[in-house]
Amino acid sequence: MKEVVEMKDLDSNFKNQVMSEPNGQNITKCFSCGTCTASCPVREIDEIFNPRKIIHMVLLGMKETVLKSEFVWLCSTCYACFERCPQDVRITELMNAIKNVAVKEGFIHPAFTAQAELIYNNGRLYDVDDFINKKRNKAELPQIENKPAAIKKIFSKTGLNSLVEGGKA
Amino acid sequence: MKFALYLGCTVPVRNQNYEMSARKICKYFGIELVDIPDFTCCGFPIKSVNQDTALAMSARNLALAEKQGLNIMTLCTACTGTLVEANHLLKHNEQKREEINKILKEENLEYNGTIEVKHFARILYEDIGIKKIKENIKKPLSMLKFAGHPGCHFYKPSEAFAPFDNPENPHSYDELLEATGAKALHYEEEELCCGGAILGVRQDIAYNMAKKKLESVKKVNADALILICPFCDVMYEQNQKAIEKEFEIELKVPVLYYSQILGLALGMDEKELGIKMNRIKPKEMLEKLNNKELNV
16 A cells, blocks of 8 residues: 555644754755765665655655654764765764654654663763773773763753663663 | 874773774884773764764763863774764854853863864874885785775765865775785775664664675685774674674675784784784684795
8 A cells, every 4th residue: 555645644843843953954955866865875775764765754744754763763874975965965964863853752762772871871882890801901901991970961961861761870 | 192092982892902903003103092081982872862962972072182182093983983073063163162061061171172083094094104104014914905994984974074085085094904015905895884883773784784795895805804993893793603694695704903904014913913802713814924924
């Protein structure tokens, strides 16, 4: 069955939401040339990720479809489209702006919640334990330690702490 | 020459062979490295969640180095892109800098936009220079052919890295590879991204991307794939066996860090370069290297 876009399901304010995030402003400059999609290594593997289509969906106001999707999380950040876009849409960063809206609307992908929790609790993506430091010692490398305090301060300033409250903080 | 060494998350935990060999190379060329234990994650994984939080995380690290009057040397290509981009933005957008400094104030930190961020390999290329590297080669790797992969964020987004290499026709990394005496190969999927950033979202796509690159490297009979990014290593080396299993193929592509092959060419031994820690053993490559020595 064809997924037909119905006017009544569109939210014309969606693009404004995206444009109010950092790096979202240039989305309206897109003239749909498709250079991004042709350059995209992820799209070459799976057509579910199609930057031109995502941009068009945002401009049309297909808010729920975009924000609830998995595809919005599939940019590998290679910047091929960013470099080649003739309209300076800053697509790699625009994808971040769209994802940032998804997070605000409660649609974060669990992989990113998990990463945010690790960073919030350890200051890094990894929990540094004795095993790691023993290994470092053997390699004659300086010891390292978890540094969560500063990250917790930043998260609480920007409101991201609520996202990771379920953590061991 | 002195830099604050920014390790990031993945290098110190999963890629000690890279850290060891890079520190040795720096020592060899008289680059003094200062460890700042208070450094935290660069912010890369948080950009998808909230860009201003990620920017504040980057700015915090920049501010810590600036406080000591030091430029930053990075080892991870993804950290490089994130910190270089943040630095570019904070230097050129005063309003944003003020906004972010309000967040850093909590820790009594402030970033004024006075430092530079450079990848270890870019420092070798620009500050040590190909000429000096060549002059120091003791065991030229002339019998070896390498496939290079510096990682997407080595020179992209190019607006933040300027003036540096042209990402559509790059040459800096090949020049570094060839400074060791080896041949830098060109291969079909040379530009292809490792897929690391989406490993946690769709492992199948990420594996497929890494597989394409590894098969392309194998096709040109490279002695090894040479990296300068720990997350590319997670894809190409640490997941190579899983990829072989998933697709029922044989790859066996040795993966080394540039600092390791440069170290070999400078006459350092395998042990001090952490080559024993590489997961895909570069046995044949080392045999070629050592056989030549016997023949000399």
